[in-house]
Amino acid sequence: MIVKVDGLKKKYKKDWVLKGIDIEVEEPQIIALVGPNGSGKTTLMNCMTNLLTYDQGEVELLGQKNTDTKIFKDVSYLQDNRILYGTLTAYDHLKFICDVQGLPKSKIEEVAKRVGMESYLKKRVQNFSLGMKQHLLLAMVIINDPKVLLMDEPLTGLDPTSAIDMRNILLELREEGTTVIVSSHNLDEIDRLTNKIYFLKDGALLKESLEQFATKEYYLTVDDLEKAKGVLEEAAVPFSIYNQEQVTFEETDVELQTVIDHLNKQGVAILDIENERVGAEKRYRELFEGDASV
């Protein structure tokens, strides 16, 4: 078992913030942990890495109890950038990890190149932008080629290019056999990373595969919108009109090809087809609608 969390419960004063979390990961994959602020994502990750004690339950990573610090040779945890030392350079941080974990110094240059931070490797962290800090944090957790990688809000503060780079690195890691558990607010990015999402709501984990929610929403531009409406109503296709310009429908309701066939048959020309994934966001809204922090 790569990750095993069994009945994890954590109480702050009188409130249970984690109410019996179970996670089992047998195959390398990317799992997203999603929930609004204060839902307990960071607490769960801190408990999993034994940075926080918990009241009940057990955690095993790579078959070893999380209390054994040796696991951190193969388990990395990307945390808040407050863990960085402002007066030290990026190189100092990476060198320390190499020293402690017995990694060759060549890994520093290698990982710096991989995350694109060669130019500021020798600069002090206190002069870094938010994005640069995120790069360093990423470098710090992948330098040891971990088998399990926990990431708390890794996309925070990244510009679009950096976010794409990070996403690509995570996908590469998955290909290399790393199990990644990532918490994020960026549902669009999560959607692109994985379809396995664990929603954390009221201290409980709702494990769902996005396969069932990972629908595409289509937007068709047609030559005659009124005629298209009539055709689709007659064919009992669930649809709506977007912005008085496009016909829109979800993949789960009807297949794209069916709609095209209906319209073509009745002589409605399709000028353009756009689509977007709406799974995670849609499910998120269903679950957390009305929560103050959503």
Place this chain on the structure above:
Amino acid sequence: MIKFIFFEMKKATKSAFFYMLLALLVLVVSGYFIYNYIQTERVEDMVEEAERQLLGSESSLEEMGFEIGDDINEVEDPLEASEIENILMQIETRETRLQGYEDHDWKKVAQVEVEMGEEHFERFPTQAEEQVYTWMTHFSREVHLERNRWLLDREIRPVFPNHSFSELTVYDEVFDSEVEEEIAHDFNNIHSSSGFYFLYRLFELLLTVFGAAFFLFLFGNVMTREGLGQNGPIHFLYTQPVRRRTVFVSKVITVTLVSLSTVLGVGLFSLLLGTVFDRLGAWDYPVLIYEPEFQFSFMPMGAFLLWSALLFLMVLVFCYAWLFLFSVLVRRTSIAIGLTLAVVFLGVQFSDQIVGAYNPFLYFDVYEIITFETALVQENFDINLVNGVVSLGVSSLLILVVSYFVMKVKMK
């Protein structure tokens, strides 16, 4: 562990504040050296003084109508003859001393002091009973005599002034007047820009509770900068494949090692200043060590400084232990330093009320411990270096263990 210590050292030393305080320390040491350099009595000053004294004796002789070379047997008044004889002896001594200074013959200079001391004890055999606590005590004169014997045996150049009035010991409690007391303290306040003696005076200033306060500021944030319990850097350290106590222990070792390096660095810098601008001085210059029952001995100054540095290091570890405890309790640097300083100052202030050689607060004035001055004053010769190291070490260990467990609880 060693890798961790190196990383901790890097963290401790890579800050502008650290270098600012070190620069301040260098400035203070340099400033104090300049002060000592200015205050140092040079050989030329001693020659001048010896010439002046010689001239005074010769004038006295002239006033009595006697010239060197005249026959003393021709003086009819036996009282006057005795006085002339005394002045003639005084002139001979002063000439020898002057010669010694001019030739830089330190053996001769010390020899004069030894002979004068011996003669004094011959002339005043009952002084030991009469001048027990009144300046200048018999004890202080004995110390002066033995100090010069030590200098004579080892052919050491004395620091100036080196006359019997420059000796002031803990027994010199009673003075005839305030002026006399002031003079005694002035004579005893000897400055020298030679390496070892300057370091001796500097450590007298530095290896105290004020020096400990300086080091507390230097390492004040060693724990608090880890952001204990606030997703701070301690979480980075705790997600490395090392035991958590390693993180804690390496911090203790690091601050101790960096403190030791700083004290040694200050020592070497002082010796260098002395050597470059004056001379290195003598490693085995005598430092007075009190013993029970009006006994005493001397310790070579180099050894004295090393023992002092060792005891001060233990004092620092004790202070750091308090700092660690308060850091994990309050998590704010300024409050942690403030509380540590409060405990240390109050502890030292009231240390003489807590009787016993195992009270760690007794050992902050390291010079008085090594010289057994505190032991003598408190009439407890168990107050010594070994018991100091033991009591400071054990109490530091206890506080550190408590700090570690408090930290573990606080991290929950």
